[in-house]
Amino acid sequence: MPSLSEAIHKKYGKEDAQNVEFGLPIEIYVPKTNPRNCMPSLLVLNDCDIESAGDEEELDEMCQIVEDLDLAQNKLEKWSEIFGILTHMPRLKFVNLSFNNLHSEILTTSTQNIFPFLRNLVLNGTLIEWKSVRTLLRLLPSLEELHLSLNAYSYVDLDPAPYATLRRLHFMGNPVHTWLEVCKLGAVFPELESLVLADCPLASLDVPEEREASPGGRTESESELCQCVTCPHACFARLHFLNLNNCLLSSWSEVERLSRFPALRQLRLSGCPLFEDYTEQERRQLLIARLPNVEVLNGGGVITDEEREDAERAFIRHYMDKPESDRPERYGDLVSVHGQLQPLVSIDLSPKKKVRITFRCGERADVRCISVYQTVQELKHRLEEFSGICTAKMRLFYLDQDLRAVPGCQEEMRFPTRQLYRYNMASGDEILVESKP
Structure with missing residues (x-):
């Protein structure tokens, strides 16, 4: 298995090209370019079977200007080798270690392993343990974006002390099934602005009064969290973007909880069991009418005033013939704005649902x-x-x-x-x- 320094030489090193003769009275001399002098600031070496750092002196000489490092899908397993790589890249801002097997614990750390400039860390599919995540957060005081997707997490176990620099967290494809576990992320990262929970089996955003402890028993920090979390949005005061695609929400009452998130403006919500019996237009209108705080829904442009009004009127007509007990609270709010509407003439040319x-x-x-x-x-x-x-x-x-x-x-x-x-x-x-x- 090659080391990082060997992989760099293989990809970025040049062969000697001395005097090149073309059978003409002209000779062209092409000097060899040393990889130390041509190293880019973006270093992409994914799927190269790298398992170690290699020659430290060479790395120190070659990697001084590297700012972005992609080492996804290699054979790295030891954190000592990873730290051995990172310490020779003082300007590093972005690191992708996805799909390396990083299940082993971080055994030793020192002040030499603190990386003050690293802003973005990608650890998707690494099966990294929570204990190692906690250690990394202590070593990365400036981290703004963290990717922990596809790591088989069914619960969250982080230090209770808030980590105030993180703004964006990707947590998709993890089997967390209760919103209380998600609230733990919000409590630890109070400045969180973007949260991706796509493909997580979340059936509800409720935070029940009777709560199960995490595997291994309830920790002191978890007990404190349980006392302070009284509603789904309690730990997400600054959350601007939320992705809940392909979750298991099955009732509109769960969707309506999202209207209470104080800073939520962009939402991705599709592929849920709730939407199976609705057309694409019906889904969008019913979502827009229920969520007055959301400005961008499932990508695309900002929801216009005209589209919102059409959605709210369609919402009223959708529920006007239903029993009052089946009408959501939002129905009364919108009737007070638009008044009682006349039903539209129904000419159904749509296919069977x-x-x-x-x-x-x-x-x-x-x-x-x-x-x-x-x-x-x-x-x-x-x-x-x-x-x-x-x-x-x-x-x-x-x-x-x-x-x-x-x-x-x-x-x-x-x-x-x-x-x-x-x-x-x-x-x-x-x-x-x-x-x-």
Whole structure:
């Protein structure tokens, strides 16, 4: 396995090019460029099988100007080797160590291992333990952005002392299922402005009075937190951006809690079970009407006054014929603004919202009632358990029941963001599930 210094020489070193002769009375001399003199400030060496720092004197000479370091998908396992690399890069601001196996504990630290200029640290898929995270936070006094996604965290275990410099935290794909664990992140990082929780199995934003302790028992800091957290937004006074894509929210009352986050202006919320029976336009309007604080929803531009008014009027009409007990509190607020509206003339040309489809994968078959307003990507995600094929390697073929006898009539569902109704599906049609070669 190569060291970092060897990988640098291999990628950035130059061969000697002495006198180059072309059979002409002209000679061109191309001097050799030493890697010490051509080293870029952005050093990208991912997937190079690097497992150690290598020659420290060479690193010290070559890496003085390096500011961004990408060492993702290498063979680094020892923190002593990582610190041996970082100490020779005094200007370092960004480090990506994703998908190195960093499960081992940080055994020794010293004042030499404090990195005052490092602003952004990426540790996705490293399986780093919470104890090591706590140690790193003490060594990185200026850290502003931290990535801890895909590390199999089911709970949060950080020091109670606030870490005031962190502004952006990526925590996606971790199996945390209670909002209290998320509140621990907000308590430790009180200046947090951006939080990514996509693909976390959060079914509720509630903070119940009866609370389970974290594995290993409740710590003193956890007990203090339980006393001060009285509502979902208590620890997120400065949170401006929140990503809850593909979480498990299943009721509108959970969504309405987001309107109480005092600084929340940008929200990403899609792929939740709650939205399965709604069209894309219905989802957006019902979200905008419920969340007057949100200015940007699921990317794109700022919500205009015209779009918000249309959404609020659509919201009133959506609930006006429902029993008063089924109307949310927001309904009364909007009626006081827009008044009682007349129902619109209903001419429904939209496709049926649900159809019964037969799914086939090899010898297995399954009949399901599915929403035609979900996307191909969302459907693939829901077929993983049935097919045993991961989303990235899954292929879907749509088979119209009226065209089964026609050779080659299957249509591959190639576009992940296309909604199913665009295939004109009807009950009785089939979808074939196959694996990519």
